[in-house]
Amino acid sequence: MISTTENQTARLTRMRKIWGYGAAAAVSPYLLIKIAWTFGLFMPTSQMGDPSWRTANAVTMVLAAAGILLAMAFCRPWGERLPSWLVVFPVWVGTGLLVPMLLLAPVLGPAAIRRDMGTGSADYWVYEQVFVMLSLVGVGICLPLALAGYAKTRWPESLGGPIDCGDPQGNTRQLQFSLARFVAGGCILLGVIKVFWALGGTLGIDPVMLGDRDLWWRLLSLSTGVWAFAGAWGILVLTSRRGSRRFLLPMAAAWISSGMLFSYNLFNQLSASRPDAPNAPEYPLAQVLTVEAGTVLGVMMGMTLLLVLHDRRRALRGESK
Template sequence: MPAPPGRGRPSAVRLAVCYATIAACVPYIVLKLAWLSGSTIGWNDEEMAEGAAIYAANAITMGMDAVAVLVALAFTHPWGRRLPAWLVIVPIWVGTGLLAPIVLGLPPGLVIQTISGGPAPATADQGGLQSWVYVIVYTGFVLQGLGLLTAFVLYARDRWAGLLTARTRDLPAGATHAAQSFLALAASLPALGYAAVNLYWGLGGTAGLPPGSLDRTVVQQTVTVVWGLLALAGAAGTLALVHGRGGAGRTGRLWVPLSAAWLGSGATFTFALASLLGTLAQPGALAADRSPAADLTLLSGLLGGLVLGLTGAFFLTEAGGGSKPGP
């Protein structure tokens, strides 16, 4: 879709959001560059900083943060509205999926942990890294998540205003509606299983947990609860989108179920994928972080989140041509 006419220099607010987001990415990128250059800064165990798997992981994650910088720029400047939709939607779907559980779970988890007097969320020897690394990295993640989400909302408001202001029931059921209904229902089943297990673990259950995850902090449990809640939101939002079309839905705006489907499917898919790739990359070193129940749960999240996301993509592709603003 071409950029809307009459758009000039971005507003001061959008520029501030953009460059604050980029600033939040800088410490993480600098740290990764240092490690890729051979530095062991922030590591207690220098041997853990070595090896092809760690090098590849650092290169990939640094590249992902570099993409976040480009996405923030695209959301802010006029040239970004002339890019193909998929080129901006896919990275921000993945990015919000990775960052939303941290943004939603880390701050309340820290507050609860502080009030309850539990152990520190990051000890000096956790994963071989020093505690200040976790402070810098996760503070940056929270700021990046807030910044990217804000920039995306402002971008979407300009580029897809007609679709986002529509009511779900005003969108006609298109040619692929039956397929979307089937996919939404089929994907909801593994997503609900993923949600149930994570809620159980997050609320204190231990059956099926990997041996290395039995001793968890309140922060870790809070984030696990958020993973479960987001999976529920993804399934519910996608079902509401698909089954609310053609006059069957309520009068609510499309953006409400769309936001739930977006965040929920993205968070479910990306975390499951990242975790499974981690276990495959270092199966011996991460044996303590694996169990049959955990592997099955991650597989359920991977499949459920992916199909929910694809269903949402089909929905938006079809709805984008026939949407109309609500009254």
């Protein structure tokens, strides 16, 4: 029995190292490109020399460097001694950004290259785009797998086991369910709007901008809508403990959905502040309301998920009623 446990631990440690080093290697080309752009080298368009672009590239350069450090933390013993908040927040944002993009990359990558080349970007931008996409796909695959091994070691209650583990003393289940119903209602409404727009609906779209609804915009709208529905399902299942026998699937749905809604909508707000940012096809009010709603819903879903995990950990430790 002891030998079997030791073998499982050794196998888990080995897989954490493989995926952690793989994530660090995958994000390295992205980091190098961002460093070059931050210092004004190999920029595909003159617009990227604008201070707002340079600032955005510097921010993403720091995020890429943080991603490498995080990947190393997942596969090294010192990573298990880091404060929880220092790991959880960047992982939440990172998985929210990367997992949905991983599913869209086979279509969005070529579409982005065609769109940028049509606007007069330099020829070497194609090669830079390929490196960027390969980095995002690589880290989108490796980082969540390294995270799974890390979480299984440090927070085993967050991945495995049945969905209902009982209630600890002083639990927050009623608060969780109230928050979950509010969040799920907002996510369903947001999901309906986004899917409606992605499928060609024009309510809330500026008639002058109908021709600007390209494949990129439609796929991102559809992705947001689908993940909003997934998050609504996941958070309701987690708080009601009905709809799934196992904890992992609704946990993953709520985790990725909340991170996606927060990070993508925050990114949209930052992108819209650039002087060369394209105008959104939506009416300004509709665009602001959906972006702000997505950000708030992502944060609220994440907070509800933390309450669920906190009570679950206490219940598994035997602090039941």
